[in-house]
Amino acid sequence: MDPELKAYFTDYSSLDNEKHILVEYYFESLVPPEVAAAHLCQEMSTAQWHRVGVDEDFRPEFAAKVVDIFKMNLLDEPSSPFLARQMGWQGEKLFSCRVKIAFPTHNIGARIPNLLTAFCGEGVFHAPHICAIRLEDLTFPEEFLAEFEGPQFGVGGLRQILDVHDRPIFMGVIKPNIGLLPEPYGELAYQAWLGGLDIAMDDELIADSCWSSLEDRCHLLGQFRKKVELEINHPKIFQANITDEVENLIPNHDLAVRMGANALMLNSMTVGLSACRMLRSHSRVPLVSHFDLYGAMTQIPFQGIREQVFIKLQRLAGFDAILFAGFDSRMKSTHEDVLANVAACLSPMGNLKPSLPIPAGSQWAGSIAPLYEALGTIDFAVVPGRGVFEHPLGPHGGAFSLHQGWDAVKKGIPLDEYAQDHEELRLAIESR
Amino acid sequence: MDPELKAYFTDYSSLDNEKHILVEYYFESLVPPEVAAAHLCQEMSTAQWHRVGVDEDFRPEFAAKVVDIFKMNLLDEPSSPFLARQMGWQGEKLFSCRVKIAFPTHNIGARIPNLLTAFCGEGVFHAPHICAIRLEDLTFPEEFLAEFEGPQFGVGGLRQILDVHDRPIFMGVIKPNIGLLPEPYGELAYQAWLGGLDIAMDDELIADSCWSSLEDRCHLLGQFRKKVELEINHPKIFQANITDEVENLIPNHDLAVRMGANALMLNSMTVGLSACRMLRSHSRVPLVSHFDLYGAMTQIPFQGIREQVFIKLQRLAGFDAILFAGFDSRMKSTHEDVLANVAACLSPMGNLKPSLPIPAGSQWAGSIAPLYEALGTIDFAVVPGRGVFEHPLGPHGGAFSLHQGWDAVKKGIPLDEYAQDHEELRLAIESR
Numbered sequence: 001m002d003p004e005l006k007a008y009f010t011d012y013s014s015l016d017n018e019k020h021i022l023v024e025y026y027f028e029s030l031v032p033p034e035v036a037a038a039h040l041c042q043e044m045s046t047a048q049w050h051r052v053g054v055d056e057d058f059r060p061e062f063a064a065k066v067v068d069i070f071k072m073n074l075l076d077e078p079s080s081p082f083l084a085r086q087m088g089w090q091g092e093k094l095f096s097c098r099v100k101i102a103f104p105t106h107n108i109g110a111r112i113p114n115l116l117t118a119f120c121g122e123g124v125f126h127a128p129h130i131c132a133i134r135l136e137d138l139t140f141p142e143e144f145l146a147e148f149e150g151p152q153f154g155v156g157g158l159r160q161i162l163d164v165h166d167r168p169i170f171m172g173v174i175k176p177n178i179g180l181l182p183e184p185y186g187e188l189a190y191q192a193w194l195g196g197l198d199i200a201m202d203d204e205l206i207a208d209s210c211w212s213s214l215e216d217r218c219h220l221l222g223q224f225r226k227k228v229e230l231e232i233n234h235p236k237i238f239q240a241n242i243t244d245e246v247e248n249l250i251p252n253h254d255l256a257v258r259m260g261a262n263a264l265m266l267n268s269m270t271v272g273l274s275a276c277r278m279l280r281s282h283s284r285v286p287l288v289s290h291f292d293l294y295g296a297m298t299q300i301p302f303q304g305i306r307e308q309v310f311i312k313l314q315r316l317a318g319f320d321a322i323l324f325a326g327f328d329s330r331m332k333s334t335h336e337d338v339l340a341n342v343a344a345c346l347s348p349m350g351n352l353k354p355s356l357p358i359p360a361g362s363q364w365a366g367s368i369a370p371l372y373e374a375l376g377t378i379d380f381a382v383v384p385g386r387g388v389f390e391h392p393l394g395p396h397g398g399a400f401s402l403h404q405g406w407d408a409v410k411k412g413i414p415l416d417e418y419a420q421d422h423e424e425l426r427l428a429i430e431s432r
Numbered sequence: 433m434d435p436e437l438k439a440y441f442t443d444y445s446s447l448d449n450e451k452h453i454l455v456e457y458y459f460e461s462l463v464p465p466e467v468a469a470a471h472l473c474q475e476m477s478t479a480q481w482h483r484v485g486v487d488e489d490f491r492p493e494f495a496a497k498v499v500d501i502f503k504m505n506l507l508d509e510p511s512s513p514f515l516a517r518q519m520g521w522q523g524e525k526l527f528s529c530r531v532k533i534a535f536p537t538h539n540i541g542a543r544i545p546n547l548l549t550a551f552c553g554e555g556v557f558h559a560p561h562i563c564a565i566r567l568e569d570l571t572f573p574e575e576f577l578a579e580f581e582g583p584q585f586g587v588g589g590l591r592q593i594l595d596v597h598d599r600p601i602f603m604g605v606i607k608p609n610i611g612l613l614p615e616p617y618g619e620l621a622y623q624a625w626l627g628g629l630d631i632a633m634d635d636e637l638i639a640d641s642c643w644s645s646l647e648d649r650c651h652l653l654g655q656f657r658k659k660v661e662l663e664i665n666h667p668k669i670f671q672a673n674i675t676d677e678v679e680n681l682i683p684n685h686d687l688a689v690r691m692g693a694n695a696l697m698l699n700s701m702t703v704g705l706s707a708c709r710m711l712r713s714h715s716r717v718p719l720v721s722h723f724d725l726y727g728a729m730t731q732i733p734f735q736g737i738r739e740q741v742f743i744k745l746q747r748l749a750g751f752d753a754i755l756f757a758g759f760d761s762r763m764k765s766t767h768e769d770v771l772a773n774v775a776a777c778l779s780p781m782g783n784l785k786p787s788l789p790i791p792a793g794s795q796w797a798g799s800i801a802p803l804y805e806a807l808g809t810i811d812f813a814v815v816p817g818r819g820v821f822e823h824p825l826g827p828h829g830g831a832f833s834l835h836q837g838w839d840a841v842k843k844g845i846p847l848d849e850y851a852q853d854h855e856e857l858r859l860a861i862e863s864r
Contacts, residue, residue, distance in 0.1 A: 082732070175479070243546055267549045
């Protein structure tokens with residue numbers, strides 16, 4: 001290989017690991033993967049630039065460097081013939097690989113926008129010779145993580161607020177959402193809380209809306225929440241969606257919390273992760289992230305960004321709970337991806353508290369058993385919409401059916417059998 | 433069709449057009465496209481939700497509705513077999529179409545995050561029956577556009593600042609960037625300005641960096657800029673990249689402008705478009721956007737978001753100039769896409785000024801003629817890196833060669849012929 005390119009390879013053990021982020025890509029290339037990987041490192045960092053007539057080399061201190069490359073089979077056909085043809089492909093075999101790159105943290109600092117620029121910027125998605133590329137994973141050193149606050153409450157803090165310690169968390173998306181006035185909307189949440197829902201949440205499409213202002217909704221839902229808390233002597237959460245232009249986030253936080261919301265949701269990628277991080281350092285309540293926009297990047301296995309990367313970045317930004325694409329076929333996630341997302345929420349990550357994973361998608365009482373079995377932990381939330389709010393007995397019955405679904409798991413009784421003498425669960429099954 | 437789904441179709445002429453955004457998608461579906469399109473409208477807006485036991489219908493006021501559907505050929509094979517299989521595909525033919533949907537502006541208000549949630553959110557990328565989907569275009573009514581400030585300077589304002597009225601704008605990305613100290617970095621810009629460069633700009637990977645603080649760099653580059661302006665009695669621009677966490681944007685703006693930057697760059701999608709809009713209402717200088725992150729969404733023709741959508745959103749957010757993937761093969765754009773992006777910058781768009789289009793990618797003096805020919809306007813910028821800063825005679829010669837490249841166009845002389853008695857151009861050609 002060209003010695004200029006060789007400078008982009010190194011042993012991981014020779015690096016100061018606390019000063020490097022490990023960045024993992026899958027890519028397909030028209031040239032041998034080592035050559036393409038070296039070019040990728042160039043584009044992410046120093047290139048081979050030097051001033052005309054000056055002998056200088058910025059690579060030792062600033063270059064991204066390949067530390068591992070796992071060559072895969074030659075491809076007869078690229079995953080995307082379109083992309084390959086745009087890069088000049090004329091029918092020859094293509095190379096594919098997974099590569100691990102060590103990236104010096106001092107190139108970007110502990111800043112999310114600059115991190116996204118380096119790992120998902122022009123240099124990556126327009127790297128020479130590479131016709132398809134997916135960012136697979138990011139692994140951060142503790143020293144870098146220590147510069148982020150991360151979740152303020154985390155799983156433990158959420159459990160403490162809710163006083164729920166021995167089972168998954170039961171969330172519900174209040175429906176109908178678009179067009180329903182705050183008063184009947186609040187009544188639905190009240191019924192669901194009474195039935196045993198922990199967190200009643202806004203859908204991602206309702207915010208400070210013309211039919212339901214943030215102020216009115218939080219005021220009414222706050223009143224309903226306090227009413228039910230008094231009646232059953234148990235805490236509940238109303239999670240308000242404050243997604244809005246960045247300049248409104250802090251005012252929206254202050255208003256919503258003053259009025260009675262005790263958790264806040266952001267459609268994080270549409271607001272921008274950095275703005276979410278800004279809100280985190282101001283927030284007095286748990287922050288929950290909803291998964292909009294990044295579906296445009298995460299669903300293709302050979303191009304874009306794997307969802308677990310966004311989960312890690314949302315944990316960095318400080319979300320206490322994170323919704324993401326779950327097991328439902330409509331969610332287009334692999335089983336492996338859902339598990340990776342859960343791990344990205346819960347696995348040790350420096351000083352950062354774990355975030356509550358919420359694998360979403362058309363859930364109901366019957367979703368609890370398979371989720372619990374697949375995840376092997378109670379530290380997750382189910383988040384039905386219809387499964388609670390269109391239950392034949394209404395939201396009270398829908399919420400109650402979730403508890404019955406969990407009781408069946410605890411007692412090791414098959415759902416259908418347990419439903420025989422549990423009305424709400426039976427109706428939930430029948431109305432599927 | 434199910435009458436419940438028929439409610440999601442309407443005549444565009446029957447709508448108040450000033451109250452609806454036109455949203456255009458390409459999609460592939462497992463069910464007939466009309467059925468899939470109706471479900472898509474549901475997910476983007478009201479669904480069929482009503483309270484249990486209550487007769488209510490929010491669709492007349494709040495539903496997204498199909499106004500046009502262009503059915504395409506049945507597909508023997510889906511564009512992404514992976515996505516189709518995740519949706520339950522078992523080898524049958526698939527439907528494909530382009531659909532235009534009218535979306536009520538009052539559902540979201542004039543807010544970019546809520547717009548992205550509605551048009552690129554869970555409802556779209558996880559719509560039932562749809563296995564691949566791309567957001568193709570957005571068309572905004574004037575009443576909606578009037579709520580955005582848009583570009584403060586636009587093409588005309590930039591031309592006025594630079595006093596350049598009769599040719600394309602010559603930008604250059606200062607190289608080397610990563611690791612080079614501000615003093616020699618400024619010297620490079622000075623040489624390029626002297627040679628005739630209009631705008632010397634930071635690369636997207638340099639920001640407020642440990643080897644080149646924003647303060648030092650803007651101070652030195654501001655001094656060099658004023659020096660050259662005095663020497664040649666002509667205005668120049670130093671465009672500083674202030675990409676950073678959102679809470680630093682306004683302080684960075686104030687610092688950079690005070691120190692001597694007279695245009696600012698943001699890696700807009702990594703910062704978040706809404707934060708950029710916030711900065712726009714504060715900014716005293718032109719804002720320029722660099723195209724990071726969205727390469728993860730724009731390159732696949734059947735999935736994600738077409739680049740022209742991001743161009744329009746960046747114009748909405750107030751960018752005076754917009755870099756995007758140009759004609760170079762590494763940029764993976766179709767010819768048609770580049771032209772659509774230029775049109776998204778320059779075409780009439782309510783009250784919004786045009787943004788200067790900057791189709792980027794490995795440019796040099798020889799890029800000017802084909803760009804001018806393809807675009808049919810002088811309202812664009814070329815943006816070489818190497819083509820200016822690694823010119824054999826240095827940045828002065830590189831910048832000078834751009835003028836010679838343009839002179840050849842004006843005089844209708846082929847580049848090679850014109851180069852025979854124009855040294856800088858000849859060397860530019862020879863060093864390719």
